[in-house]
Amino acid sequence: MSANEVVFTRALPMAVIGGVSTVAAILRGGVRLGHGAVPLLLLFATFGVFAATGQSPLMPLVSLATLLPAIIVPARGFSLDALRAGARTGVGSVVIAVPVVYAWKPTDVIGACRLDKCSAWGLALGAEGTGNALGMYLAGAGALSLLLVTGALTRLAVLASALVLVDLTASRSALISFVVAAGVVLLGQVLAAKFPSKPWAQLGLAFSAVAVAVLPLTTNDPASYTGRAELWIYARELFWQSPLAGYGPSFWVGGNGSDGIDRNYSTHNLFTELLVSGGVLAVLSFAAAVVLAVRGPRTQVGSAHVAATASIVMLISLSEVTSGPGRIYLAPCFLAYLFMAAQTTQTPSTGRGAPEECPPQSRGKYRRVGPLSRTSSRRRLAEVPGQLDGAATPTRRMG
Structure with missing residues (x-):
């Protein structure tokens, strides 16, 4: 298959499903623009x-x-539980596919390492290694899976298995991206459990956004990061020649090599890719879309889930462009999941025995009494009498 055929094979199912589901939502009626849709539309304009x-x-x-x-969303939004379940199914299907294909064609799945890149096992996924594409997908899927499961043991199993799979691809970029992204996610989860009132996921997103921008701006040795720094330096030079709107999403890959730059498929960093593709307008539009996406869900837990997902999107694009707007990069699914999660209207399940949030209209009016029932996830809530209401009110159950 040619490079273009590989790209469209990777993206066509998502594009078809996206188009069909959008048309179906419009035909059913009751649609709205999603959170972050306006900046995204300005970016694509x-x-x-x-x-x-x-x-x-x-x-x-x-x-x-x-x-x-x-972008065009049903008025009632989506179910985050259903979205998370779909993501778990998708990631699980890929993980299952690896041993199935290995049993079918073992020499095409596990083989010799590629050039100077190798896993800790002395082998690599693929007869000559698979490059960074599969590794970056597994890095993103592994980090995202930490948001999709509950329980310390389950997270530990996800962490260990993802680490092995990412390492097997012999992709150094994928391994570093996974370690950093998983570290930020796990640290945020630990801090959120100890200090739940603080916006740890949002702080993690701020760190990730700064990291993805600072790395290419402060690296000046062209040989650094296996030659990627040369691309970042050249991207910075191009930016100053057209800072406002850049050069378009297909400019970079359309070069003929006369400038001596091995352009590959991207600038190998999400920030520099946006600078070259759309200049300051693209950076500001994308940043605004992410901020509005994080603010979209109606619950603190939902907003934290979107912020953590956005952190993963940033961190798996430190030295690659795994998922971004304007082109089909290594794994477009992560950006789509990020903005789909922003359109959800319910709190995701946090595991058996986790406390449920009160409906927004009841916050401040109810307090919990008694322990969680062993046979039900519902909590008894007692209405707190108002300051000027001298009579006590009976206990009521909430569904």
Whole structure:
């Protein structure tokens, strides 16, 4: 398969499903623009200008199609429980597929290492290694899975298995990205359990955004990061020549090599990719979309889930562009999941025995009394009398 065929094979199912589900939502009626949709539409409008002046519109259109379900949203939003269950099924299917394909074609799955890259086992997924694509997907899926499961032992099993799979791809970028992303997620979960009133996931997102921008801006040795720094330096030079709107999403890959730069598929960093593709407008539009996405869910837990997902998207794009707007990169699913999660209207399940949140309209009016029942996840709530109401009110159960 050619490079373009691989790209569209990777993205076409998502684009088709996104388009069909959006049309179905419109036909059913009661749709709205999603949280973060306006900045995303402005970003793609900027890309559309470059398409009108000669760049191919195909990549931006396919990228937009993968995000359509998060742009045109049913008025009632989505179920985060269902979205999380779907993500668990998808990740599990990939993990199951690896041993199945190995049993079918063992020499095509586990083979010799690629050049100077190798796993701790002296072998690699793929006869000559699979490069960074599979490794970056597994890094993102492994970190995201830590948000999709509950219980310390389950998280430990996810962490260990993901680490083995990522290492087996012999991708150094994937291994570093997974360690950093998983570390930020786990640290946020530990801190949130001890100090639940603090916005740890949002602070993790701020750290991740700063990291993805500072890394390429402060690296000046072209040989650093296995030559990626040369791309970042060149991207910075290009930015100053067209700082406002950049050069379009297909400019970088459309180069003929006359500048001596091995462009590959991207600038190998999400921040520099946005700078080259759309300049300051793209960076600000994407940042605004992420901020609005984090503010979208109606619960603190839902907002934290989106913020943690956004952190993962940033951190798996430190030295690659795993998922981003405007083109089909290594794994477009992560960006789609981020903005889909922002459109949810319920608190995700936090595991058996976890406390349930009161409905927004009842907050401040009710307090919990008594321990959680062994046979039910419901808690008894007693209404607190008002300051000026001298009579006690009976205990009521809430569904």
